[in-house]
Amino acid sequence: MSDRPPSSLTSEMSDEEFANNAFAELEPFAPSVALQRRVTSIPHDFPRVNAAGWAVWVSGWRALMGFGFAGILGVCVGFGTVEQAAAPANPVAVATSGDVDLDGMLTLAWGYDDEDWGEE
Amino acid sequence: MNGVEDPDHALMQRIASGDARAFRQLSDQHLKTIVTYAYRITHNRAEAEEIAQEVFLRTWREAERYRPEGRVVAWLHKVAQRLALDLLRRRRGTVAVDEALEAPASDNPQQLLVRKQNVQGVQAALQLLPERQRLALVLSHEQGLSNSETADVLGLGVDATESLLARARRSLRQLLTQANPESEGQRTQ
Numbered sequence: 622m623s624d625r626p627p628s629s630l631t632s633e634m635s636d637e638e639f640a641n642n643a644f645a646e647l648e649p650f651a652p653s654v655a656l657q658r659r660v661t662s663i664p665h666d667f668p669r670v671n672a673a674g675w676a677v678w679v680s681g682w683r684a685l686m687g688f689g690f691a692g693i694l695g696v697c698v699g700f701g702t703v704e705q706a707a708a709p710a711n712p713v714a715v716a717t718s719g720d721v722d723l724d725g726m727l728t729l730a731w732g733y734d735d736e737d738w739g740e741e
Numbered sequence: 742m743n744g745v746e747d748p749d750h751a752l753m754q755r756i757a758s759g760d761a762r763a764f765r766q767l768s769d770q771h772l773k774t775i776v777t778y779a780y781r782i783t784h785n786r787a788e789a790e791e792i793a794q795e796v797f798l799r800t801w802r803e804a805e806r807y808r809p810e811g812r813v814v815a816w817l818h819k820v821a822q823r824l825a826l827d828l829l830r831r832r833r834g835t836v837a838v839d840e841a842l843e844a845p846a847s848d849n850p851q852q853l854l855v856r857k858q859n860v861q862g863v864q865a866a867l868q869l870l871p872e873r874q875r876l877a878l879v880l881s882h883e884q885g886l887s888n889s890e891t892a893d894v895l896g897l898g899v900d901a902t903e904s905l906l907a908r909a910r911r912s913l914r915q916l917l918t919q920a921n922p923e924s925e926g927q928r929t930q
Contacts, residue, residue: 636910643913644882646863650777656790660768660797664761667801 749813757804768797771814774884775821781879782825784868792824815890818880822894866916874909881906 634642652660749770755763775796780789796817800807807816867875873895880891892902 636907636914639914639917640878640882640910643863643866643917644878646860647883648860650773650780650789652772652776652793653790656776656794657772659794660772661765663768663794663798663801664759664764667798669759669801 747809747812750809753800753804753807753809753813756801757807764797764801767800767813771817772797774814775817778818778879778884779821779825781867781875781883782822782872783828788825788828792821792828795824796821811890811893814884815886815893818884818886818890818894822876862917866913869916870909870912874905874912877902877905878909878913 749767752763752767756767772793776789776793779792779796780786783789783792799820800817807813867878870878877891877895880886880894881888886894888902888906889899891906892899895902895905897905
């Protein structure tokens with residue numbers, strides 16, 4: 622920082638020139654390196670999704686969810702159909718015969734029993 | 742100020758579409774002026790840097806909503822000023838912003854002013870000015886904004902801004918000549 626007086630400020634100047642010269646005395650304010658780094662990394666740190674990006678994202682999500690629900694439903698239905706073919710003819714009768722038959726309940730609930738998995 | 746030719750408008754459009762290189766170009770161009778302006782309001786380097794960072798974060802996030810009604814640099818100053826005054830409001834508690842704008846920013850800069858005749862003298866003189874006068878001077882003489890842009894940032898009419906600037910220049914001159922009797926002597930000779 623300079624010690625010289627603001628000798629550039631003289632009586633002959635207009636107020637505007639005087640103010641201009643006064644501000645010329647001020648040292649430039651340099652942003653710190655850390656601030657420059659933080660600012661330049663904003664796009665990396667805060668990735669933006671613009672309107673087009675949102676549209677793609679939303680439609681993608683909808684497609685995924687549509688596929689997901691349909692897929693889950695399809696798998697359940699398909700799995701249940703195949704397994705029902707191998708299940709006892711009337712699992713409800715087993716489950717409602719008065720005995721608590723967990724295998725029967727499972728069969729009722731899930732459409733399979735332990736035998737389907739090769740258990741004795 | 743509609744239809745102002747400003748190359749930064751193209752940068753803002755690119756930023757709105759997520760162009761990080763355009764953002765970097767804009768921040769390289771204006772970071773220094775924005776942090777300086779924030780510092781002139783807050784007198785605190787850390788706060789000024791925080792404000793400047795927030796200004797550019799908002800620029801990145803809200804570029805899509807930017808409407809080119811003036812130069813981008815004036816818009817950046819406006820955002821910085823709003824953030825800085827919000828910060829001052831929080832710092833000063835219940836003092837109204839308009840009151841804060843008119844109040845001297847420093848408690849006791851007079852002694853500083855008498856002692857210093859150099860850069861610090863100019864800084865001290867600025868701190869003696871009412872906030873609105875100081876901001877008008879900074880925007881016009883340091884930041885290089887036009888009178889209409891200065892008016893826009895300060896939320897005043899152009900005539901009122903020109904009048905404010907004239908008063909501010911006169912006050913600055915008086916303060917600096919008080920602080921520098923040699924200059925006062927030159928003036929009265």
